[in-house]
Amino acid sequence: MYNFRYQRASSLDGALKAAAAAEDPKFLAGGMTLLPTMKQRLAQPSDLIDIGGIADLAGIRRDGQVLVVGAMTRHADVASSEEVKSAIPALAALAGHIGDPQVRNRGTLGGSIANADPAADYPAAVVGLNATVKTNKREIAADDFFTGLFETVLQEYEIVTEVSFPIPEKAAYAKFPNPASRYAVVGVMVCKSKDGVRVAVTGAGPSVFRVEDMEKALSKKFAPEAVEGIKVSQEGLNADIHASAEYRAHLVTVMAKRAVAAANG
């Protein structure tokens, strides 16, 4: 790592003030992406402003037909929460398979979606469940939030404070993990609610995307056979030493089927 100043904020206001006064600051949530990047000397912030001590930012509550998860809530807490397991078990299961136990004890929902890694799991949940992302400035619909490779609509000094997940009728997440990093090579979240069916895919492309053809077919019949023959195009999909674009395209259909089967129980 290069040298940096570390500050621990006790309030959101304090964090924003400290950022404004710093030369090239970064907010630190779980640090599971930022710290390794800094250790490889690929990031060189002048200041790390730790928002982990801001009490309001963590926590899980049910608000009627919506589950609200604070941005600083750790993956391990989402995975083990009785509230989450009863309201949206697919979300608890997803969180329980992020990374490894050490990553799950530190990593956060807000950090994950703000970073928008193409292979992260949470973006599939946010888009799949049609969540609303709340920041210190506004509320953002899931379909508007992710815009590209490591890109979101978040502006400078805009911090995610909580994410509201509408509670679905049924949902499931099926993930094909990279055997080395255990990130998603392809991860598919399927969700059926009163507003229809949503199919959100992470890992396959530069950013999470929905598959309209599958959503239409599943609206008619919510069963694995409905999506069996639906292929996504490999064009624009990620390709690396772990999986080609063609293979990822194939996996989208396979994981979608498995997610539907799991959602049906």
Next chain:
Amino acid sequence: MTDTGIGASVRRKEDYRFLTGKGRYLDDINLPGQCYAYFVRSPHAHATFTIASGKAEKEPGVIAVFTGADIVKAGLGGLICGWVITGKNGEPHKAPLHPLLAIDTVRYVGDPVAVVIAESHAQAKDAAEKVEVKYEPKPAVTSPTAALDKSAPQVHHDAPGNLCYDWEIGDRAATDAAFKKAHHVTKLKLVNNRLIPNAIEPRAALGDYNSGTDEITLYTTSQNPHVARLVISAFIQLTPEHKLRVVAPDIGGGFGSKIFIYSEETVSAWAARELKRPVKWTAERSESFMTDAHGRDHVSHAELALDKNGKFLGLKVSTVANLGAYLSTFATCVPTYLYATLMQGQYTTEAVYCEVKGVFTHTTPVDALRGAGRPEATYVVERMVEQAARDMKMDAAKLRRINFIPSDAFPYQTQVALQYDSGNYAGSMDQALELIDYKGFAKRKEQSKASGRLRGIGFSAYIEACGIAPSAVVGSLGAGVGLYESAEVRFNPTGNVTVFTGSHSHGQGHETTFAQLVSDKLGVPFDNIEVVHGDTARIPFAMGTYGSRSLAVGGSAIAKAIDKIVAKGRKIAAHTLEAAEEDIEFLDGNFTVKGTDKKMDIASVAFSAYVPHNYPSDELEPGLDESAFYDPANFTFPAGTHVCEVEVDPETGTVDVVKWAAADDFGNLVNPMIVEGQVHGGVAHGVGQALLEGCQYETDSGQLLTGSFMDYSMPRADIFPDIQVVTQVTPCPHNPLGVKGCGEAGAIAAPAALINAITDAIGTSNITMPATPEKVWRALNAGR
């Protein structure tokens, strides 16, 4: 057998400190006034360069910056390769200079060009960015077959065509003749994928100079401190041998990667004398990925000729082996004498021929890694045999049985130099078939099919040559060293024992197993025995630990020292008990007079030797402290059969390893628990190679694509079924313990078994290692 003697599954003594954080590893050692080294490394696979260190020298905390030119000025030599391979043309292999720090050309990503030494690691690392290196990148070649192409970029001017050697073994004419009468010939192209060792502890070194005595002490993560001392003093010429002490403390795994003498430890030792301060270097994991010697990386074409009954008439193999950019310490012998000499397998194949081209490329140097040549050989032989069984529509076990060397045929002279000493190959096959429940396979396959999965079964009847090695034999084959071991068994006056061993324990559990040996043979309580290793100042010259040799060679040296102890003890006891020496018997720690109840225990004998008041002083010196060196008469030949079953998910190509049976013959066992652990670890290693691991370089740039655990996939516990282990014993006839060694066997057997199971499941032989889900999926869908 007592509960702490030979054959007992004693819990390991060393585990207490390892599991409670009290181990003393290299990085735990700190000396007053120490400073820190950080190496500047090439980001290019091939480039010429000029270098200026003035700016870096002025950075905060910097004490010195050294470059290749400084090393040359200091008169230090390059890193050596200690085994001369003579090619088909009768000439020795090409041995280009392997400088400690590159002088004007870099040849792999990670090749060191300078070292920055500063007051702190962070300062050294910061200053390293200010070392001005002007690179002129050149085209690079990473694949060994591409390197042989006429148009390939040249790695070394003095190795034309990138060829280090073109070598052969076996009888080419006889093999060609055998093929002429073949009923069937099985042919396969087989690639053995490159591996990165990834021991849990990265390499590290701490050089310390005593200006009062002009002595250098080098603490280093070495599997063989005496070899390091010899090479660094006599060949690199850092300092005379008696002025260099090398200490290898607790070490977190080696697997071969810590055998070799590397640039960083040598430079740290030299820099400590230059600066008159201790110099410490610890690798970062990314450095380990780039600079620890890699393993394997062969491309082979093999052909097996059979008669109409399935008897093997001939095997011919043509291999191209990647040696990397420079020759590492033992690099030349791994794809030759540790590989081709195993092409006989467990079989009576009438004619065998193997030729090997060793090739330079712009990649990390390649050298021995767990199995060192024998996994590559077993992969060739056992995939060929399995494929031949499929070609001939014969049962895979049956085809092997009709070709096994029979149990009464030993000693058996192979077609490729080695003479096998003992074995019962049919016996292990019987055990393996029963352990895996071979008869039940068809039913399990149906069950898998019912749940939409493809089940396959694969065999690997491996044999290996280890317990290396008889010095005269390896000397005649080009080795520059002997391969004996040393031991000293020293009684203390109070009756407890210190054992000094030339073997080094970096995970093997020698502190326990060697204590078991001594306890069993001398009747000294297990807890009264300490085992000392890893310090050239305390231990007679020895060759260290690798090649599954510590028990067979190191343990045998201890046995010989014990014999000398007992012989002396007899004389002392005879004197004290007033009996003739011929009437003294020794059993369970007591010297007794035949036919009487007069006895003297060994602790009393020891006390008498150190307080020689009632003692045969005119015939015998005081003390009870004996050394021995043991040079093995032959290699040892562990062998066995591994069988594994896999289930393939045809939708994704994912392979689950669902059953593993290992039936091995390691000769006599000292600690069955440790043996089982070694088999588990070896199998995990081999499954890692076959299913997950695979070092990849980008073809044109030579960039290391698998430079971290994010991309280099290591096996984890959750992918394994219960690995079932059973052993049989055919004792080694030529060492005093009757042992054969077991540390590498699993890694040798496993890859062939796994790939044979996968190819059985999916019905095509066209699978390469690692058998990733995408590869399996493509193979299943080829032609659709």
